[in-house]
Amino acid sequence: MKAYFGRRYVLSASHRLHTDALTAEQNRATYGKCNNPHGHGHNYVVEVLAGGAVDPETGMVVNMAALDEAVRSRVLDRFDHTNLNLDPLFVNRVPTTENLSKAIFTLLDGAFAPAKLELVRVEETENNFFECTGD
Amino acid sequence: MIFLTRRATFSASHYYWNDAWPAEKNEQVFGRCANRNGHGHNYTLEVTVEGEPDPVTGFVVDLKWLKDVMEREVLSAWDHRHLNLEVAEFAAGKLIPTTENIAIAAWNRLKPVVTSAGGARLSRVRVYETPEIFAEYRGEL
Numbered sequence: 258m259k260a261y262f263g264r265r266y267v268l269s270a271s272h273r274l275h276t277d278a279l280t281a282e283q284n285r286a287t288y289g290k291c292n293n294p295h296g297h298g299h300n301y302v303v304e305v306l307a308g309g310a311v312d313p314e315t316g317m318v319v320n321m322a323a324l325d326e327a328v329r330s331r332v333l334d335r336f337d338h339t340n341l342n343l344d345p346l347f348v349n350r351v352p353t354t355e356n357l358s359k360a361i362f363t364l365l366d367g368a369f370a371p372a373k374l375e376l377v378r379v380e381e382t383e384n385n386f387f388e389c390t391g392d
Numbered sequence: 393m394i395f396l397t398r399r400a401t402f403s404a405s406h407y408y409w410n411d412a413w414p415a416e417k418n419e420q421v422f423g424r425c426a427n428r429n430g431h432g433h434n435y436t437l438e439v440t441v442e443g444e445p446d447p448v449t450g451f452v453v454d455l456k457w458l459k460d461v462m463e464r465e466v467l468s469a470w471d472h473r474h475l476n477l478e479v480a481e482f483a484a485g486k487l488i489p490t491t492e493n494i495a496i497a498a499w500n501r502l503k504p505v506v507t508s509a510g511g512a513r514l515s516r517v518r519v520y521e522t523p524e525i526f527a528e529y530r531g532e533l
Binding site for chain 1: 408410412413421422423487488489490491492493495496523524525526527528529530532533
């Protein structure tokens with residue numbers, strides 16, 4: 258019996274959307290306020306969806322304590338209260354929330370087997386969110 | 393194809409316990425959820441059906457009908473109940489009332505009624521235990 262277990266976490270971080278591949282003017286035109294040289298921040302909500310068979314002994318797809326530990330050690334400790342642009346993953350990649358959701362998917366993939374990472378959803382604000390299914 | 397979701401809330405108590413295990417293992421695996429005095433949550437039940445809008449009414453399903461089905465099949469049996477002690481699916485030796493199993497049990501209660509109505513199909517049941525924790529079942533084996 259396959260089911261899904263989801264959990265939401267919060268991390269606060271700053272970023273600046275800017276790429277050296279564009280001129281200063283093009284960066285401003287593309288990223289608008291998000292190109293502010295001093296950066297800005299968000300309280301990101303990271304939703305992690307695990308899928309797999311429900312263990313008949315525990316009734317669980319994944320033990321939440323194991324999931325929490327994986328997310329804490331691999332994602333929250335790394336990104337919470339940091340400047341995303343300074344993380345090695347974003348040295349050559351703009352820390353858009355699209356790219357952040359992909360980075361988090363990569364960091365968590367395989368971390369809580371036998372349950373499978375199905376989806377990472379990152380809400381940048383209440384009104385915009387991004388999802389990565391690893392495709 | 394349109395997916396339509398109705399949300400409802402219920403409040404219930406539960407604990408996690410596997411009778412096949414010694415107490416120490418239950419406490420180790422389930423932590424605070426193994427407290428036999430139980431604890432409770434305000435659950436949110438989200439039921440999603442899928443189908444094409446009816447050409448006459450524009451409805452995938454009548455939302456009042458779906459509300460009544462959720463109330464009759466699930467909420468009337470679970471709301472303000474102790475899931476382990478008062479709900480058949482979660483009686484001792486049966487399913488542990490984890491959020492995963494609650495989602496599956498809600499699906500099993502709703503599926504025959506939605507199917508026999510002959511319109512939209514049951515697509516997904518999602519159960520929030522808290523705003524941060526949820527489980528869902530899509531009928532996959």
